[in-house]
Amino acid sequence: MNKPTVHDIAKEAGVSLATVDRVLNARPGVREATIAKVQAVVDRLGYVRDTSAANLARQRQYRFAFALPEGPSQFVGTLRAAIKEASSPPVADRLAVNLVTIPSHDPHGIVQRLRGLNPARYDGLAIMAPETPQVRDAVDRLKESGLAVVTLVSDLPNSMRDYFVGINSIAAGRTAGLLMGRFNGRAGEVLVVTNSLRSRDSLERRLGFDAAMSEEFRHLTVLPTIESYDDPRRMEAVVCDATADRPNLTGIYSMGSGNTQIVKAVQHSGAAGRLCIIAHELTPTTKAGLRSGELAAVINQNVGHLARSALRVLRTLCDKAPMFEAQERVRIEIVVRENLP
Amino acid sequence: MNKPTVHDIAKEAGVSLATVDRVLNARPGVREATIAKVQAVVDRLGYVRDTSAANLARQRQYRFAFALPEGPSQFVGTLRAAIKEASSPPVADRLAVNLVTIPSHDPHGIVQRLRGLNPARYDGLAIMAPETPQVRDAVDRLKESGLAVVTLVSDLPNSMRDYFVGINSIAAGRTAGLLMGRFNGRAGEVLVVTNSLRSRDSLERRLGFDAAMSEEFRHLTVLPTIESYDDPRRMEAVVCDATADRPNLTGIYSMGSGNTQIVKAVQHSGAAGRLCIIAHELTPTTKAGLRSGELAAVINQNVGHLARSALRVLRTLCDKAPMFEAQERVRIEIVVRENLP
DNA sequence: GAGTTTTTGAGGTGCGTACCTCAGAAAACA
DNA sequence: TGTTTTCTGAGGTACGCACCTCAAAAACTC
Numbered sequence: 001m002n003k004p005t006v007h008d009i010a011k012e013a014g015v016s017l018a019t020v021d022r023v024l025n026a027r028p029g030v031r032e033a034t035i036a037k038v039q040a041v042v043d044r045l046g047y048v049r050d051t052s053a054a055n056l057a058r059q060r061q062y063r064f065a066f067a068l069p070e071g072p073s074q075f076v077g078t079l080r081a082a083i084k085e086a087s088s089p090p091v092a093d094r095l096a097v098n099l100v101t102i103p104s105h106d107p108h109g110i111v112q113r114l115r116g117l118n119p120a121r122y123d124g125l126a127i128m129a130p131e132t133p134q135v136r137d138a139v140d141r142l143k144e145s146g147l148a149v150v151t152l153v154s155d156l157p158n159s160m161r162d163y164f165v166g167i168n169s170i171a172a173g174r175t176a177g178l179l180m181g182r183f184n185g186r187a188g189e190v191l192v193v194t195n196s197l198r199s200r201d202s203l204e205r206r207l208g209f210d211a212a213m214s215e216e217f218r219h220l221t222v223l224p225t226i227e228s229y230d231d232p233r234r235m236e237a238v239v240c241d242a243t244a245d246r247p248n249l250t251g252i253y254s255m256g257s258g259n260t261q262i263v264k265a266v267q268h269s270g271a272a273g274r275l276c277i278i279a280h281e282l283t284p285t286t287k288a289g290l291r292s293g294e295l296a297a298v299i300n301q302n303v304g305h306l307a308r309s310a311l312r313v314l315r316t317l318c319d320k321a322p323m324f325e326a327q328e329r330v331r332i333e334i335v336v337r338e339n340l341p
Numbered sequence: 342m343n344k345p346t347v348h349d350i351a352k353e354a355g356v357s358l359a360t361v362d363r364v365l366n367a368r369p370g371v372r373e374a375t376i377a378k379v380q381a382v383v384d385r386l387g388y389v390r391d392t393s394a395a396n397l398a399r400q401r402q403y404r405f406a407f408a409l410p411e412g413p414s415q416f417v418g419t420l421r422a423a424i425k426e427a428s429s430p431p432v433a434d435r436l437a438v439n440l441v442t443i444p445s446h447d448p449h450g451i452v453q454r455l456r457g458l459n460p461a462r463y464d465g466l467a468i469m470a471p472e473t474p475q476v477r478d479a480v481d482r483l484k485e486s487g488l489a490v491v492t493l494v495s496d497l498p499n500s501m502r503d504y505f506v507g508i509n510s511i512a513a514g515r516t517a518g519l520l521m522g523r524f525n526g527r528a529g530e531v532l533v534v535t536n537s538l539r540s541r542d543s544l545e546r547r548l549g550f551d552a553a554m555s556e557e558f559r560h561l562t563v564l565p566t567i568e569s570y571d572d573p574r575r576m577e578a579v580v581c582d583a584t585a586d587r588p589n590l591t592g593i594y595s596m597g598s599g600n601t602q603i604v605k606a607v608q609h610s611g612a613a614g615r616l617c618i619i620a621h622e623l624t625p626t627t628k629a630g631l632r633s634g635e636l637a638a639v640i641n642q643n644v645g646h647l648a649r650s651a652l653r654v655l656r657t658l659c660d661k662a663p664m665f666e667a668q669e670r671v672r673i674e675i676v677v678r679e680n681l682p
Numbered sequence: 683g684a685g686t687t688t689t690t691g692a693g694g695t696g697c698g699t700a701c702c703t704c705a706g707a708a709a710a711c712a
Numbered sequence: 713t714g715t716t717t718t719c720t721g722a723g724g725t726a727c728g729c730a731c732c733t734c735a736a737a738a739a740c741t742c
Binding site: 005007 | 727728730731732739
């Protein structure tokens with residue numbers, strides 16, 4: 001017997017199509033006993049709803065909002081491009097994706113933006129935002145008004161989000177630490193820079209990095225994190241100063257964006273050869289850095305994977321269909337010059 | 342205007358539905374002039390066929406054969422499992438996948454097995470096989486009888502295959518070389534082992550490895566490749582001898598399967614600490630090796646990605662639909678203990 | 683057992699496409 | 713001009729499902 005249909009269920013259960021339909025779509029007006037009878041047949045025949053036929057019949061449109069931070073981050077730029085590519089025809093059908101930008105470091109502004117989203121006009125939300133109580137509450141409110149919600153890149157673990165699409169940041173930091181330790185044989189100091197420690201992923205990367213370093217690589221001294229607050233000049237100055245003032249500096253771990261400035265500063269300082277620089281996220285800048293040898297390695301999460309995964313998960317959640325978890329696990333990629341895509 | 346349908350095309354072009362249908366499905370019996378007229382409207386309105394509706398109407402079944410080598414290889418085992426998972430409901434619909442095993446190193450046997458496939462019963466073939474003229478011809482024959490053909494893991498570049506799903510083996514070898522050079526600071530010799538150099542991917546890995554080593558890491562001497570011909574005892578013996586006879590041995594590059602034996606031999610020899618071992622493909626054995634520290638790194642291609650990619654590509658080829666290339670590019674993953682999935 | 687409420691059945695329509703038939707129009711040929 | 717061949721149109725059915733209506737049956741109530 002091939003793929004049972006609703007007709008088969010009806011025949012087998014001795015009820016009408018309408019009743020099967022009511023049971024399958026949880027519509028009211030069916031006795032408990034009948035529901036059980038139909039369910040039993042469904043289970044026995046192994047009926048699975050044909051999602052594409054269902055969507056066709058229901059004229060389904062998946063309307064998703066993607067909330068991404070504004071600002072000059074190259075990573076967010078490539079992520080945005082990946083989302084656009086993954087949600088445009090003919091790859092995606094019945095999909096209407098709205099990209100909304102939210103302020104990077106202003107919880108209040110983020111909340112305002114999220115309030116501006118009419119829950120009735122969306123079926124799902126994917127959001128990349130720092131973890132603050134206000135943001136969490138705003139997300140929870142959208143969830144409560146019926147949206148499927150996934151967090152992207154940076155998790156909000158205590159919110160009501162349905163799923164997190166991204167990498168384990170602690171493990172990512174540990175990986176960076178391992179590479180720093182192995183690639184960088186000379187004893188000395190390691191500078192750690194980022195734009196902000198306020199988002200959960202940055203914090204966790206630092207934790208993982210420190211853990212790996214202290215466990216295995218005691219020949220390296222990790223300096224306190226320096227934040228640039230998205231200010232390119234500050235980032236450049238910090239790196240310039242460090243290379244000038246610290247003769248023992250042998251490595252830099254860049255946890256966030258601003259890699260363009262780091263590379264530039266290092267080039268000017270003439271310290272390029274003696275430094276092992278490890279950064280996050282493949283962007284035009286970091287790719288160039290890998291090619292030219294200034295960057296030793298990049299820890300990456302594939303933006304295409306992130307985008308497609310978020311879309312798939314949101315779709316699946318809307319359909320209340322079972323998830324294919326293995327496909328949604330975003331890998332922590334190690335990229336060196338030789339395996340650049 | 343929302344998603345134009347065939348009806349819109351018909352109305353706009355001033356022809357009937359039947360004619361639009363004939364044009365869209367390349368059926369005969371339409372004048373050139375009319376075809377052009379319809380095509381123009383299709384382009385102008387940006388019509389894209391609704392694949393799910395089309396498949397529904399056509400009761401389409403995609404029937405694919407996956408030809409994978411037999412034998413005890415753990416990698417092929419995990420790949421096989423990934424294919425099964427990716428082709429079973431409810432993840433995949435209208436999909437009938439047949440896994441066929443082919444002899445590993447017997448071109449004649451492979452050809453026989455492929456001859457046994459009735460082209461009328463399949464829409465597509467994915468094959469992982471060594472590159473020999475006989476195999477190539479057998480593949481070409483299937484292609485000519487109308488199947489979509491993709492090569493998997495190991496390419497047959499001079500065949501008529503439509504697509505190759507897998508990684509660039511030269512780059513993979515280069516990556517292994519880079520890691521060997523960076524992780525392994527001590528000068529000395531590097532042993533290279535594999536089960537066979539007869540398949541294209543092994544050969545190319547070796548090429549890439551040598552290139553990277555000779556360009557950058559002159560402190561390491563790479564020994565000639567030793568083949569085990571799928572004989573576990575031979576593999577173990579080779580590694581045992583090398584660790585015993587070569588005091589300068591500092592690294593092992595394992596290009597193929599047989600990692601269980603390598604790890605075992607190294608453990609027994611007591612040389613575990615002084616050796617940097619790099620292997621290919623994540624399997625239970627290599628995962629355990631990474632966790633326990635015997636393996637320094639593993640170069641991996643994600644079997645789930647391979648499986649899903651092959652299926653997607655075959656489907657796309659059957660539909661004659663445009664391909665979303667970025668999604669099909671399989672990455673060369675570097676796996677260390679810290680970023681184990 | 684009459685009246686009320688709750689369940690169920692039968693049937694239809696539509697989603698966007700594929701594929702079929704048959705008649706009639708247009709073009710090409712003699 | 714008539715005849716053949718080549719196009720084209722109108723219409724239908726089907727795919728698997730969602731969602732609707734209306735009437736009939738069954739299950740309750742008092």
